[in-house]
Amino acid sequence: MLRIALLFLALLALPLKAATVTNLYQAQVALPDTDRQSEQAARRQALEQVLIKVSGQSNIVENEVVAKALGSSNQYVSQFSYANLDGQRTLQLTFDRSRIRTLLTQANSTFWSEKRPNVLVWLVEDANRSRNIVWDQANNDLANRIKDDAERRGVPVMMPIGDFEDVTAISTPDIWGGFVQPIATASQRYQPQAVLIVRARQQGGEQLAINWQLYTGNVEQLGRNQVAPSEGRSSGEAVTSVAQMVDSVADILGAKYAVPLGGDTSGQLAVVVENIHSSKDFFTLERLLTNLTSVAAVNAYRIQGDRVEFSVQLLSTEEAFQRELSQDRRLSAVAAPQEEQLEPAPQLEGVIGTTTVPAQPASLEQLGDEQPSDAEPVVITPAKQAAVFSWSSSAPVSTSVAL
Template sequence: MEILLNRLLLALCLFPAAWPAIAQNASAPGEVRVAVSDDSAAARSAAIETGVVRMITRLTGDPAVGDSLIGQRLQEQADRFVEGFSYRRLETESETETEDAADAQRLELALQLDEPALREALVRAGVRVWPSELPTVLVWLALERDGERQLLDASAAAALAPGLRSLAAERGIRVFFPLLDLADRQTLTYVDVAAGFTEPIREASKRYNADLVLAGRLQRDATGYVRSRWIGLGEEVSRGRWQAAGPSVEAVVEDMVPRIARRLRRVYAFLPDLDARRRLEVEVRGVTDLSALDALQRRLGAIAGVQRARVTRVAADRVTLSLALQVDSERVLAALADDPRLAESGSGWRWQP
């Protein structure tokens, strides 16, 4: 085993491109889609500026960034961030047999933008950005309507609030709903969510490993008007309770997006060290085969602020990695301590399969 891992180490040194990338910041450029009236140069130019604003909003979680000085400057230089584009025609739902086919199509410009370059420009201007591993939010919904009470699964929740995930994605936040399978139902009930009982909500949410958990009770009257009560839970995000009301379930749920973004930005948005000059050496025991090594590397790559991880030594079941950091080492060490797959062992860590 040791011989095999040492051969792998040699291959990594000689052919680094052959190994799956560890650095999260080396992600593919982001895609942004913008509706356009036609394929003229003028319409395309305006759409590119819009696309840049959407991308920097996604990178920061802050919709006001487009109106800032750096936002205006990036819009003025928008063309330099375009790596490719294409047009797509999408059928609209209003198409009829008598309607002109051209009028029944929507033209869309799909842009490939240089996301790392935009991120760097924001950071150099002192604007905090999301980590490459975007924050996640789990949403539990308990709905009362027409005298019936139910805890909604992913399909039902997505149908009631179809725009929630896309609205959150516009701010760089990944929202998802629970499966509500047997494991969930054994841990959590409608009453638990409706009453805001924190312990069962926390317990049921553990398996989803979300950065923030939202649990909401929604009461819809005969007119469709909705009143809601919410509780927010997170390991690092401060908990809170609040109420909201609106003309529909969709409106009430989607109105949570700005509140979610503000809470998450206070904890997760940061100013990375673009040169990744900080270093942290990590020794991990219990890495007994290649699959464990691959899992470990992926785990380290999921830590916010780790720009690059390089294997420097392999001995028996011990692997030493040098991490290039964009944040203080204390922040990364805290993330390691919170990782259920890693247990502190002496001066290092032990991998727990």
């Protein structure tokens, strides 16, 4: 079929995916003894770690449904093995994705997919009366702790590399003083979805005081002072202080990007996307919508010129769908003219997926405008319109990140 041929051609030119975390359903925990009780405790701890990563909530274990499930962790395990880490015997576990999601749905919790925002960390360490920016290649103990805790929470982080471009764009006082403009300018090259500014002061021994700010969203908005940061402080032993900061940051990001499961949903939405000029654009956009965690099904029911109209069946709330959709930089919201609001149509142009597409259309417009002579009239009553978006296939997309 022509549709399959077009899909194959589009697959050959897929854009890079957004940051993808690959170890959400895996955990490695210490196994101090070989008795059955110690192993069961380790399995419970591993399930806690995975549920926290997947839900985006550090307090998920306080949920009554989850707390009960922790007592029977074995039913969620799909694979396990034993290993050694720094001389300590460990238990490595992989949990079943579908069962974890079912549990979170039963708990009316949230689900944070593998697609997650890249977080750029600007870290200044104040030690021995000297303040310095910590670069990625420095093998710094504090930076390594941040990376390890971020991996524990399933948050992809990156440190600036510290080359000539970095050192000429930003200085230690810029970061310590929290000056937004130079931080935004220096962050541009990394195209992060969030920027974390960390000021860490050594207080003797292993004691550490941390002051942090988290900016989420577009870096350009950060540079225009249009984004207010989330802020926090933690102090005490370095291990505890860093863990508290990362947990707070992960909870904030989880609250922003995770999708609510269970409860009422908003049903069906009509989504309009403009500036679609090729079959490649169309299939890329269709896959994008279909792969969203908040989406159950997608049907492209009308093509008019460079404008495609989709009917989207939701698994979650409309707010969760809009929030998830906004993560992709190739889509930008535009105002819908009042006279173009969607209305039920007795005969749709270019029905895709419900009628036969004519052979070898010369363009996407022809694919949309030519209706097969034997096609039956299709009546679809779209739900309310969610938004109108403009598509840009040249917008930057984050690369995959394996934690």
